[in-house]
Amino acid sequence: LIAFNNVSKHYQMGDTLVKAADDISMEINPGEFVAIVGRSGSGKSTCMNIIGCLDVPTSGEYILKGENVGALNKNELAEIRNKMLGFIFQQYNLLPKLTVLENVEVPLMYAGLSKADRRKKAIEALDMVQLSDKLTNMPNQLSGGQQQRVSIARALAGDPAIILADEPTGALDSKTSRDVLGLLQELHKDGHTIVLITHDNSIAVTAERIIRLEDGYVIYDGPADAP
Amino acid sequence: LIAFNNVSKHYQMGDTLVKAADDISMEINPGEFVAIVGRSGSGKSTCMNIIGCLDVPTSGEYILKGENVGALNKNELAEIRNKMLGFIFQQYNLLPKLTVLENVEVPLMYAGLSKADRRKKAIEALDMVQLSDKLTNMPNQLSGGQQQRVSIARALAGDPAIILADEPTGALDSKTSRDVLGLLQELHKDGHTIVLITHDNSIAVTAERIIRLEDGYVIYDGPADAP
Numbered sequence A, B: 001l002i003a004f005n006n007v008s009k010h011y012q013m014g015d016t017l018v019k020a021a022d023d024i025s026m027e028i029n030p031g032e033f034v035a036i037v038g039r040s041g042s043g044k045s046t047c048m049n050i051i052g053c054l055d056v057p058t059s060g061e062y063i064l065k066g067e068n069v070g071a072l073n074k075n076e077l078a079e080i081r082n083k084m085l086g087f088i089f090q091q092y093n094l095l096p097k098l099t100v101l102e103n104v105e106v107p108l109m110y111a112g113l114s115k116a117d118r119r120k121k122a123i124e125a126l127d128m129v130q131l132s133d134k135l136t137n138m139p140n141q142l143s144g145g146q147q148q149r150v151s152i153a154r155a156l157a158g159d160p161a162i163i164l165a166d167e168p169t170g171a172l173d174s175k176t177s178r179d180v181l182g183l184l185q186e187l188h189k190d191g192h193t194i195v196l197i198t199h200d201n202s203i204a205v206t207a208e209r210i211i212r213l214e215d216g217y218v219i220y221d222g223p224a225d226a227p
């Protein structure tokens, strides 16, 4: 479903070359639940952004559902991204001029749903993260954890096949975190593919498989419960 | 040192009154290490913003070092805030058009230091959070955890008497988190007053005292190690 072939992402900073991703090869199969872990700055979000079609590798190939993503034109790319992927961003990326409800409805427009259906699905998604009383709020009228939950609702509202979650519980108290992880595990049971970035080991071990990054390359790729 | 007398913060949202802070009274003494905990949306950042002189209560008084903060004029307020307080923001609040180094130097301007001294202190603070190789980066060229560490370096560079930390390790891996908490504990040993918001119980128990909030009011205020 998702494959990296020797993917690298480099940034030239003056006379230093920063290797945010360094020759990464891996495969994720449909229905898998993979945790990506590693130190701050090790390349996790860089990989996630490439998987989510928000960034392009400097070299190597990213294959999504058999298609070489680098060879797709803008429209084909937008089509795939909006239909297959739900992205929970590390920094939430809410649109400041839209209400909470409108923010969640935005990705649903690509699914060809009627206005009434988009509204209904968005309301259900926000209810799932206990924000039913904040539908008309603007993002800057929310606490940090509430903003994170809007980002979660937005990613899940369209029921996408692949869910990319970049530290989805970083701003949440432990009870709310458990609820969100429970949601992701239920979606996994229903056949969704989950790629989860976390720096919390207690969360990483709930995945089936762990990919550990260090300085942009893979230092471990195997079962989550191995020693 | 810090006292709330019946502090409330209300927002009128249509015909609902949201009580972000609800009649909170508490005192924090010099040299204490207090953790503020509670669910997402329970009012932690609201209280922190009032303590940090970034927001004003709707009612009640905030007393800082014997001064009623609400009665101070703008200049007196800026003076107190910049000399006494170091604030690590939940959303980092880095200035996007300044480099990492410049971001950390900004608060030091109020301390009356020479340009050379500001530069030296900023470099030391960034070294403390292992970002010496990112001094000339712009904030949008950093990972989430690196941005959080810049926010930490900026708060600590001027060696302020009171450190306000709003979820300072939310984006950090466990090793980096431990380093940051170790820093805060060392500062506490040196006599600094630390107010730390965290939703991580394992971090809260390292404080001396815990204030637990729910729906804007205090439901527990006592020793961290009580049952």
Ligand SMILES: Nc1ncnc2c1ncn2[C@@H]1O[C@H](COP(=O)(O)OP(=O)(O)OP(=O)(O)O)[C@@H](O)[C@H]1O
Binding pocket: A140, A141, A142, A143, A144, A145, A146, A171, A172, A173, B011, B013, B018, B019, B020, B038, B039, B040, B041, B042, B043, B044, B045, B046, B047, B090, B199
């Ligand atoms: N400008 C505003 N207008 C309306 N409501 C607001 C505003 N700012 C905050 N609130 C509300 O006040 C409540 C408390 O917010 P606060 O940011 O203090 O929570 P918190 O405890 O820091 O949460 P988190 O752990 O999610 O960061 C929330 O319900 C929030 O929606």
Ligand SMILES: Nc1ncnc2c1ncn2[C@@H]1O[C@H](COP(=O)(O)OP(=O)(O)OP(=O)(O)O)[C@@H](O)[C@H]1O
Binding pocket: A011, A013, A018, A019, A020, A038, A039, A040, A041, A042, A043, A044, A045, A046, A047, A090, A199, B140, B141, B142, B143, B144, B145, B146, B171, B172, B173
């Ligand atoms: N636009 C850019 N220009 C230069 N360097 C960059 C840029 N974007 C990212 N980097 C660097 O690439 C490295 C990896 O960044 P990435 O965001 O993938 O880390 P991460 O593992 O997600 O970290 P965190 O856990 O802190 O979120 C970091 O050292 C970062 O500074």
Ligand SMILES: [Mg+2]
Binding pocket: A044, A045, A046, A090, B143, B144, B145
């Ligand atoms: Mg990241």
Ligand SMILES: [Mg+2]
Binding pocket: A143, A144, A145, B044, B045, B046, B090
């Ligand atoms: Mg908060």
